[in-house]
Amino acid sequence: DPSVFHKRYLKKMRDLGEGHFGKVTLYLYDPANDGTGERVAVKALKQEGGHVHEGWMKEIEILKSLYHSNIVKYKGCCTELGESQLLIMEYLPLGSLREYLPKRKLGVPQCLLFAQQICQGMDYLHSKRYIHRDLAARNVLVENDSLVKIGDFGLTKYIPEGEIYYRVREDGDSPVFWYAIECLKESKFSFSSDIWSFGITLYEILTCCDHRQSPPTKFFEMMGNVQGQMTVMGLIKLLEKQRRLPCPRECPHEVNMLMQQCWHAEPSERPSFKCLTERIDAIRQTYD
Numbered sequence: 337d338p339s340v341f342h343k344r345y346l347k348k349m350r351d352l353g354e355g356h357f358g359k360v361t362l363y364l365y366d367p368a369n370d371g372t373g374e375r376v377a378v379k380a381l382k383q384e385g386g387h388v389h390e391g392w393m394k395e396i397e398i399l400k401s402l403y404h405s406n407i408v409k410y411k412g413c414c415t416e417l418g419e420s421q422l423l424i425m426e427y428l429p430l431g432s433l434r435e436y437l438p439k440r441k442l443g444v445p446q447c448l449l450f451a452q453q454i455c456q457g458m459d460y461l462h463s464k465r466y467i468h469r470d471l472a473a474r475n476v477l478v479e480n481d482s483l484v485k486i487g488d489f490g491l492t493k494y495i496p497e498g499e500i501y502y503r504v505r506e507d508g509d510s511p512v513f514w515y516a517i518e519c520l521k522e523s524k525f526s527f528s529s530d531i532w533s534f535g536i537t538l539y540e541i542l543t544c545c546d547h548r549q550s551p552p553t554k555f556f557e558m559m560g561n562v563q564g565q566m567t568v569m570g571l572i573k574l575l576e577k578q579r580r581l582p583c584p585r586e587c588p589h590e591v592n593m594l595m596q597q598c599w600h601a602e603p604s605e606r607p608s609f610k611c612l613t614e615r616i617d618a619i620r621q622t623y624d
């Protein structure tokens with residue numbers, strides 16, 4: 337069974353990323369023990385033990401059930417007695433947009449191609465009634481110059497038929513600068529709050545993930561940067577005054593309008609990923 341990986345053949349190479357509950361690491365899976373094995377990305381749960389376990393199994397089941405060209409491929413899992421399962425994914429050598437964009441100043445057409453592919457992957461996720469809850473440039477991986485994939489589903493939740501929101505207890509270090517206003521105020525997550533996070537991710541792409549223009553940096557500036565003592569209340573007040581991230585220098589007017597609509601205070605006024613895919617495609621056509 338190619339989806340079963342034995343821990344004894346996993347050779348650690350380097351870290352790929354770390355989240356609140358987990359860690360992603362590059363391993364060589366080398367059963368012949370001659371260096372000819374394949375490189376895989378392995379996500380492990382930080383040993384929090386206990387309650388996190390069922391959420392972890394859910395994450396593995398969710399990724400296993402997703403098949404889309406803009407979603408990282410599930411390869412299998414590794415179950416060792418007494419330890420939590422390891423999630424084995426395909427390895428993309430170019431890493432996430434956070435690593436890729438600062439090195440490759442993309443033009444607007446390629447930025448829009450990446451944005452459109454994120455919308456296609458997210459439209460597929462929403463079609464299966466999942467909300468992502470952590471869409472950000474750091475969680476988008478680069479296969480090559482013309483293909484990106486959503487690479488982490490650690491906060492993804494299923495929204496039952498007939499429901500609109502998913503409410504969460506406050507969890508660890510939430511990515512508040514990617515959160516829609518209703519998530520900050522009422523912890524209400526929905527398909528529409530993913531649209532808000534996509535708008536922030538599109539802003540990151542258009543600023544080439546330049547840390548001087550990053551969402552945290554810009555929001556701190558807009559709040560008067562009181563020694564970084566940003567409270568969630570400070571961010572909520574700013575957003576309630578209709579303040580939003582500024583239009584990036586290279587950003588065409590119609591793309592800025594699209595981003596601002598993703599940040600509409602009223603969730604139901606935000607576009608869907610299907611609509612965004614079509615609108616971005618139309619804008620891209622004007623560059624051909």
Ligand SMILES: Nc1n[nH]c2ccc(-c3ccc(NS(=O)(=O)c4cccc(Cl)c4)cc3)cc12
Pocket residue numbers: 352353354355356357358359360377379380408425426427428429430431432474475476477487488490
């Ligand atoms: N280069 C890669 N090939 N395959 C991968 C699978 C996941 C990842 C990955 C995906 C997401 C991140 N972002 S992250 O912010 O580091 C993160 C967020 C939530 C949970 C964790 Cl454990 C890590 C970092 C790395 C990278 C690769």
